[in-house]
Amino acid sequence: MRRRPRSRHPDGRGGIVEADRTQIAGLLLALLAGVFLGSAVAVARFAYDGGASGIVVAATRTSMMITAIAIGLLVTRRTFRLPPGLFPLALLNGVLMTAMTYGNIGAVEFISVGLAALLFFTFPILIAVIVTVLRIEPSSPLKLFCIVLAFVGLAMMLGASAGDADWRGVAFSLVAAVATAINAVLVARHFGRVNVFVMTFHFGWVSLVVMALIGLTLAEVRLPETPGGWGGLFGVALLQGSAMPMYLYAISRIGALKAGMFTNIQPVTSIVEAWALFGELLGLLQALGGLLVLGSIALMQWADLRRRRRLTAVPKADQMPPVASLTDGEETR
Template sequence: MPTDAKGAEPGGRAAGFALAFASSIGLGLAVAVARIAFEGGTDGQSVATVRAWFVVLLVGLWCVASGRGLRVDRRTWLHCVGLGTLLGYMFFGNIGAVKFIPVGVAALLFFVYPPLVAVFTAILDRRWPGLLRLTAFLIAFGGLAVMLGVGFERLNPVGLALGLGAGVAAGIQVTWTSRVMKGRDSLVVMFHMALTAAVVLSVAVPAITGLTPPATTLGWIGAAGVVLLQGCSIPLYFAAIPRIGAETSAIINNLQPVTSIVAAFLLFGEAMTASQFAGGAMVIGGILLLQLAGRRG
């Protein structure tokens, strides 16, 4: 994948790997902890809105403390507006799906994004993906079909739409980011993306569903956990991309659904069905094969 070779910053690979690993573990834990927040009375829209403003505050302070200027040129700002709108949906969809479907299924649905990044890249580069990549696509999407095909009627369609929608949004955003943000400070870009996402959610959520705070102490703990885990992890992921590239970041990010599934089992005793486990293994296997194909290419 061209973005991996062109997007990596020399000398920053060790830091990039550390950032990507920390981000993946934090994001995986956040998906599982979200269930505690929802059982405590809050909802995905409310958590997503608070989390967006937390990211704005965190990244903004980080930029100021490190001496970065927050001003960007008009073209970069317009890109940030588009990317931030997608980020707002990702903030909501990835976590919001957990209210309607099992944690493991929600985590794996989001991981439609790595194959989509490869598809979008092949289309934009106007090149045939190759037999190995094509096989990886078929395995990953076949796994998704297996995971959802058996017992599909028992899975809430709202949760499925939120989870898959977040994955599609991530695929578009990662492709977009890796192509137009080269040479720009990733933290400053992240600040403007998060600010856009926060403004969009702050307008849309009160108007459509309203803000719903947790009703129990445990709900507040769960909501705070999601905000802290995702709020700290998302900037780390975007900071890793320019250091090790979009493809390598996506490989490491495969730890996210594994972390979510293990955490859901430990916290709630939530086990996946045999078909969901088999489908999830196919999804992860297809993603790893896709990354191998990119390396060989």
């Protein structure tokens, strides 16, 4: 007697279980990317205290990342080619990646770890503005409330860290935030079906070329002078180089806004590690602000999950396919 094959989707709704797995994988990778990115900001302090300059830290990180990706693509015999028509957008995203990495890490050369992380993490608010104005993703009062709540939490943490700040560090962080928001929306909109490592490789080599030009014309190039400085330099490279593919993969699977909200763990990570490593105190307002950020992330995910399950339940009643959006990691057409 032949045994019936076990159903891959016991709920009988085909892709729903698989979609849930994709959502969970995307969310976990976004969260892990946030932790790694937050750690990189804190570890960068070792590099700067050891004598390195921001452009050296950013360029080292990018060169190590694209080298590792290139080796991986060669070993697995994958193509380096992008789909036709995406190369101009890859060039643009490479320039944006320069602003993201150099701005985020470079800010720590001039201002505190906590302040740099908090200013950078205005980017989820910018993502929400972009996708709402361009009508790329559906919005709702609850989602807007979550974004405002996260901003309030970040403002509370910022208030305990601000003080007198070097304007260069503030500018670096804010430019990085704007670049990250634009990059996230472009990736979700146009690169959802591109291999994440191929995509990151092309963004990375363009970014490295731009950084080389900056180093030759504008920025001061200084290598570390101490073992701790070299450790910080390569620590940043490993942490950020690992986090970027995770983050881009998460965007392509769960959407720019949701991925951005989940990586809000970055400033909390940076502040905690800066306190543990360098004695930057985590005040009451910073702790309360961090709780607000994490609470807004949980609330937003709960609201998006309810909406997605409500939409996927529609075919059972009238056999109509669910409407997809970039929030669920698919391009609306």
